[in-house]
Amino acid sequence: MNNPGTHAHHLDDVRILDLFAGPGGLDVAAHFLGFKSIGIEWDRNACETRYAAGLPTIHADVSVMRENRFDEIPKSVDVLAGGPPCQSFSVAGNGAGRRALDTVKEFIHRLVDGEDEARIDEDLHSLGDSRTALVLEPLRWLIKAIETEDRDPYKMIVLEQVPAVLPLWEVYAKLLRGGEGRLAGVKYEAECWELKTEQFGVPQTRKRAVLVARMPGEGAIEPLEATHLPFELQRGKRNAPQAETFPTDFTISGAKPRWISMAEALDAASKLKDSPVDVSRLRTGSEIKFFIVSNYGSGGDPKNRGRRKSSEPAFTVTGKISRNKVYKSLADYEADRFDRFTIPEAGVLQTFPHNYPWSGNDQAQQVGNAVPPRLGMHVLGRALRGDTPSAEELAASSTWPSVSPATTDELRQLGCGDQSRCPPESHKVTRSRQETAP
Template sequence: MTSSDTPARFLENPYVLDLFAGPGGLDVAAHVLDVRSLGIEWDGDACETRYAAGLQTWHADVSAVRRDRFHELPKGLNVLAGGPPCQTYSVAGNGAGRKALDKVEKLIRALVNGADEEAIDKQLEKLGGDSRTALVLEPLRYAIKALGCPNRDGRPFDVIVLEQVPAVKALWKVYKDALEEGLPGDDGKKVRYEVAEVKTLHTEAYGVPQTRRRTILIARLAEHGTPPLPAPTHHVYNPHKPKRGGPEDAQAVAQAKAVQIALPIAGTVRSLQPWVSMGEVLKATKQQPEGRESSFEIVSNYGSGGDPKKRGVRTDRQPSFTVTGKVSRNAVRHADGITPHKPDRLLIREAGILQTFPPNYPWSGGDRSQQVGNAVPPLFGMHVLAAALALPLPPEERLRENWPKADDEERATLRKEGCGASDGCGPNCPRPEDQSSPSTSSASSRPRTGASAKRSVK
């Protein structure tokens, strides 16, 4: 099975630099594709998970690395990926990013016209409000920085892969125009990219047992040709019918799925599979906790249609709601809609499985619910990276295999590389007080770019 028609491989040794890497969703996808990756992550809890999972990590501020340590990045990095924090752009967030879209668009154009870093930083200061809004510029700033970096001999990234909430689609289109027009090279010449159509994709259309929308940008250096978007493999779930799954309509839910009650996907040629339900994937992984064998329904912590006063309900015969940082608050009930299930909340392991992480993925550190909710679903990441890099897509069952967790010695080595010390944080790590819980941190603290920050629906 492949996610798209893949031409001949054009990168012999792809090596991904994953900005805002979180607990490792895209890195897990890269691992299954046999692609190396290095993640930069601000949040210490997410880094603990990454070290436990054996993932190469820099515990650092993405902006600080660009300013002060870009020359220290490995020379072989040739794929730039990133999902900047989305809370200021999300409907569930504070809206600062949405209000500043036009200003951020002007800054993108200034960057590609050769504005220097200090000038851009001064303009960003004038934006005021939530400084996380500006982090959407970091991937572009990294792409431009690579062109003038002596350590890279001015070599650009061959591939750029970005993902964000649908509200950022307008900015990704500006990115697309800028990349196709060309970035300012160190020798004065423009470095041009070919960019796929900027499109909002549904993760359940790629086998993820969860309804989640992400807007994707995939770009390749012009010499590599125009990249495709990942082709869907499953139908998109219809959220309007059925809505409930109690005893009286459980059969109707099953019948509806049998006839693929789903929204059509434009341009689809191949035969699509039905969307995947929560119950199916939990059974397939053989990781159901005791008591979860019987049918259940989940009451979302978030409201339907953006209204927090309403609470949607999904049954185990349907895909999950978007897994967010508050997933552990979702009530789990029996199919009668009244009796609490046992366990009556999703376990972290279950939430990770709904995100398509391996069942034994070593979630570590604190705020694990937030870590799970912030991650890119690895199965979706596999489809996107495979399309971007022209790689065949492995069977999704690879994500249900046991994950090779790091032993104590390997963890210490990864921590030393990522933090500067084998048993703690070094001078390049964000300050511990800046990574405290969002509910207790000062409003003036540097906004977190990792797991403890992204509190919106992703």
């Protein structure tokens, strides 16, 4: 396994290109599986986290990189991965992407059929939400690799998004299997799934649409087998036992343990060496016991805030997680005495290592935008190795290796250079933050 804190040649042996890389969810997963990656990320703050974590990064717009800087991607890259921004498809977003699903399907076919891309871009712009078009970028990167003379097509493709995008991934998969149009001669085995994160050991309920594709020769792509029970198995059923009555090793028919709770995840992280996770404020005696009130309403009523107990998985961790209120007791709730999750705690609920070096501004947004690394380990393990992460790999993923300031500086130079090729205005001094990224 490469240690990102000591690797002298940051682009040597890079196999995975992570589009829309964020603070590093898929890259963290790749690291613990023994694969090296490079990410493209436009947000300066997420880049600062990545540099601090020792992850090779290019601070750039994904579309600009494809159009003008494609030759800068190491030729050793043979895996295309990424999770395009999901706000326009998300239930929490404005829904423009969901309403435009059929239209976007047409754009996918137009790209593969070879229609003029300038016309396609013009029509995409008319959709009204530029982020909706970003779901096409992985396909455009694949086509670019196929049509670039000194490049080989990617051997594997791994994409994830909110469940609403599953119909688009299904269109992707059909075209990848067919090898027609601009994909002529290049065929993939391809499968799509909707996955529940708590069924893979992530202490939160979150659904993701995943596509895995790889060139023939590695055998059929087997579905991912869940390692834990779904949260809904106990929740919401009349006369069902309370969640806290199920111990961690609870199984049905000896099959799988139940999901992991917030209390279990935070308690385990707090016990690790030099952990920034301190849950002493949430303890009553020896027990961690609290409940959270969501920032979001449920059932269409913004005043009807959802609640979860510490003995249950967290709600989906979003960029607004710092707005969730944490109460130790009903008395605290009635007096409106509440706490908030810290950034390290929010990261642990996403399954980032307890000591992950969150940096820059808007850290809650970084945490919420990320792919849960533990889910990423299962997906990448299936795509790249045809298996699931080992118990040893999963155990190791709780702690991130230290990264020297020199390495961080080298990666910042690699990613930003003189800043002239970074996204416009991204390093500009603002009135609210009188500073620039180093």
